[in-house]
Amino acid sequence: MARYAFASDNVAGAMPEVIEALSAANTGAAAGYGEDHVARRAADMIRELLDTDAEVRFVASGTAANAISLAALAQGHEAVVCHEHSHVATDETGAPGFFGAGMGLITLAGESGRIAAPTLQGVLGRPDQPHWQSPAALSLTNATEYGAVYGGAEIAALVAAAKGAGLKVHPNAAAAGFDVKSIGRMGVDVAVLGGTKAGSTPTEAIVLFDKTLSRRFGARLKHGGQLVSKARFLAAPWIGMIETRAWTVRAAHANAMARRLAGLMPFQVIHPVEANAVFVDMDEPTLERLRAAGWFVYRFIDGTVRFMCSWATTEEAVDELGAALKAVV
């Protein structure tokens, strides 16, 4: 039977801290739709984590969290600027265009999933005209799809450029392990904080830094099919992850596992290993031998082969994979 443990960070289950928090939240009656004490407490914790007074809402899907956030920042006849290999551009089956009433994406190239400031400037300088969708928002993913992490100065430059051109900014904190507190200080508008890939049951946090967006946001969520009634079960995992610091500690563990794997890797590592992913150069016959040996991993958009670690990855599993990799070289 194929082993999927390194295929994605969503093949892992939920941290014990999450399951415990779900059980703890499961007592008595509670108001629905995020008006309950659990949702309030989880929102408080996220505000503290990000050092902000932003509004926080919980949804079940990262794709929906991104798409609804972007649709709140750009209109259908406008576009969102993003990396050409970003999740919103390549892995969400057109959800941004659907939630955004045909909203467009302007995709930019950039090394290891990072958008470089000059590339962004090139797009921002184009004149408005009725025949194309002018940029209204910038979507940034950190860590990137290639496991690289933007530095603080790098991201500040992008935000400043976007803001200077009148764009809104949507950071998608797809994995933990970097300085999330900085998000709140960057002047962004709506952030999405990934819960599921971090190690939770399905939950994502939408953080409305621009609080004018919170008007009728509940209606926006329900209209988009993202306002669940028993919302405490989307909120509770965050309590479990933040209160115990598991969100931070376990992300650091996943990142350490990726570095360990990179150290064992008999193939050329292509992208910086700054989060929980390792991308390598591997030819097709080798990948087939690896799969034949029982390890399932994906060839990614840029042609490299991707290995993902998660909160649940153990040193033993990494070492076992390392040995398997050496055997198929």
Place this chain on the structure above:
Amino acid sequence: MARYAFASDNVAGAMPEVIEALSAANTGAAAGYGEDHVARRAADMIRELLDTDAEVRFVASGTAANAISLAALAQGHEAVVCHEHSHVATDETGAPGFFGAGMGLITLAGESGRIAAPTLQGVLGRPDQPHWQSPAALSLTNATEYGAVYGGAEIAALVAAAKGAGLKVHPNAAAAGFDVKSIGRMGVDVAVLGGTKAGSTPTEAIVLFDKTLSRRFGARLKHGGQLVSKARFLAAPWIGMIETRAWTVRAAHANAMARRLAGLMPFQVIHPVEANAVFVDMDEPTLERLRAAGWFVYRFIDGTVRFMCSWATTEEAVDELGAALKAVV
């Protein structure tokens, strides 16, 4: 502090069987997006429950489940026929129109939330013309928003009329406690089975009786923000509820609690108590006294006051409420 226990069936937490099933599903790596063993087993159980070979998918929101199902049955320039007080018409913030690209609703009156066959026929007889949205699907809720339950013959007549006019049929099994096996035999197209209100953490099952609809349904879900990666946590609750028969037994309990409450009721009961709801005639000063006494319940669209029981409602709570009601008469 206000007591919300009778305000809705979604104020209750999750059954212990659900929490146990979540824990049980939380072992090892599993493929994402519903391709895992937990999702397969839950789907098998639902197929057995409904005596069908339909495709089964799990989503986190009932509103989304309905809206996506209806959007698969009718196009934007067409309409869905439903009761004027149905959840899709009154309580989903326009989600059907959003997921359905402006798809319309043709709302019909009918006693206690039930559509009568002649009323439906009146709409089906209208000629197609380009200036209105002709009906393409019929959405039925059982039990209705007023806690009434369609009889088998009644519902068969509606389905036959709809099918005879070329419409698709979408039953929304919002609460348990009636013969769900009959759904599969009625010739319907897509059913939504409510998990959350039945007593689960957020999960709803979309049952594709018309299997031609299953083509690219995963893409449809992801496009609509409803394909969660760790789908096992939407599937597992169904295993917990069906394997232990809790879905049926606890629904029967909720219905019994509603009957018990109806028996204690010092106000006129307006709608048939056939599921887990009791609707009564109560003037505003009385409702205010009840709220002042700490019991929060809603005045519904038709002007009656609604009391909802759930799997978690106890005899003691019903009796306590009964006493409170007598005190405010």
Place this chain on the structure above:
Amino acid sequence: MARYAFASDNVAGAMPEVIEALSAANTGAAAGYGEDHVARRAADMIRELLDTDAEVRFVASGTAANAISLAALAQGHEAVVCHEHSHVATDETGAPGFFGAGMGLITLAGESGRIAAPTLQGVLGRPDQPHWQSPAALSLTNATEYGAVYGGAEIAALVAAAKGAGLKVHPNAAAAGFDVKSIGRMGVDVAVLGGTKAGSTPTEAIVLFDKTLSRRFGARLKHGGQLVSKARFLAAPWIGMIETRAWTVRAAHANAMARRLAGLMPFQVIHPVEANAVFVDMDEPTLERLRAAGWFVYRFIDGTVRFMCSWATTEEAVDELGAALKAVV
């Protein structure tokens, strides 16, 4: 062969002034997409007609003009308040919901198509909540679908109430013959001025009183399929109609023809004859006799039978119809 001349005001052709203006505009090369001299001149004339400095854009369809205007005023999770028998609610095949990403309509009753201020207030007083689409805009039609005309004080009260509750206002000037200059002074946001029914080839003017809406409005139009390249042919008819005063004079004629018809009418006239329509009480056998005599007219939503006059209606035709009506009584 059936005579359709009184069936609608869109069965008439175009005024000679319009055809002449089309020919006059058909000289030499001109920039496309409304950037040409014809479009500029037509816009100037409309600004002068309405005594405003608003932005003016031309589209080919009244349904699209309304739907795109409303979509610029309300979001998908919000609603537009309108009369229950208004064109946007009953005769546009769901276009507002489509252009508005599932935007809802809150429909109000009101005599002869007019919304009364207290009825509007009833809706505006409802609290915001996530489960329904709260009102974000008010759409008013003048003359109404029943040929009644709002008085200045009446409409000012509606606009004031809407504005006081934070709504935007969209007047749809579906027929001429009333004081259009007043529109600009009312503080409305986007008006649609009907060209086609007034007697033009297909053209409608969108008047952006709120000039902040003009940002990227060309892109909004193109995104919605309403930015034609040879826009001068949508603009020229307005020059023909306004320069010659035909827009006003011929509308007055159509209204006079309706009054003449009302005077000849052997049936009870149900709605005020204040524009170009006459609605009467006529039973089905009589209507059938009228149709058998070769006159095709419609039974309207409220059960009355509608006769529409247009710029092209002659006194002779009215008198001939009058005689035919007497013959079928």
Place this chain on the structure above:
Amino acid sequence: MARYAFASDNVAGAMPEVIEALSAANTGAAAGYGEDHVARRAADMIRELLDTDAEVRFVASGTAANAISLAALAQGHEAVVCHEHSHVATDETGAPGFFGAGMGLITLAGESGRIAAPTLQGVLGRPDQPHWQSPAALSLTNATEYGAVYGGAEIAALVAAAKGAGLKVHPNAAAAGFDVKSIGRMGVDVAVLGGTKAGSTPTEAIVLFDKTLSRRFGARLKHGGQLVSKARFLAAPWIGMIETRAWTVRAAHANAMARRLAGLMPFQVIHPVEANAVFVDMDEPTLERLRAAGWFVYRFIDGTVRFMCSWATTEEAVDELGAALKAVV
């Protein structure tokens, strides 16, 4: 004052044959919404022109014609395959995504705007999966954006490949001058025939070869804001263009003017001159000199400079431009 005559084929006015047909159609009352005798006659003529029994509908905008046609062929969670520089991909402000509820575009490279069969095959071979929008339709433009024309065998191969993979096919006959009769024999589903650029006032014909699509197509058009009431004015131009053979003869003239211009061109002609466009290699200072000399033309997506001829282009204008070009080399 800048001369726009070669900037686009939509800067030209309408042929005299079109204006005459508009006048001829402007007699008496006619049923609205395309149910009139003018629309029927125009549709008959197009059917004869294309040797088909297809349904024909008229709309005012080419962007809308394409977007509505594509939305009838692919669902929101699916995609349309097209050339990366096609009008639908680069010049319609996201209209396909809007009309198609977030429908995606899969854009392919290809010389001079043509898609090569092997490139198409590469996309068709991809497995369906829920994380991207699988192709459901192929959109072909002939002549291409670069003025190249697909040969019959070439286009037959593309249609066969698409059909073999279950895709629908949408040819967009953006300019005349090639064998349009072949369209009907290719087994395509919905074609758009360009009227405006050919030399008409705004009108485009949607030709429904797959007649099952004609069910409720009027409602689809109205829902999308494309069913004008006085539809005879969108239909009449086709009568004027086809009856007099102006559509064919004047297209041949425009193409001849392009060849004449190519013959005079002192710059390298980059794409085949097979229709009414000439694309040349011109550096920026030279283009600026040309503009300074009063001739406005566009630099196109591929970096070349585009000159468009139209039905209205005269030999004298071509020769004058030729001289101007020589002067700025």
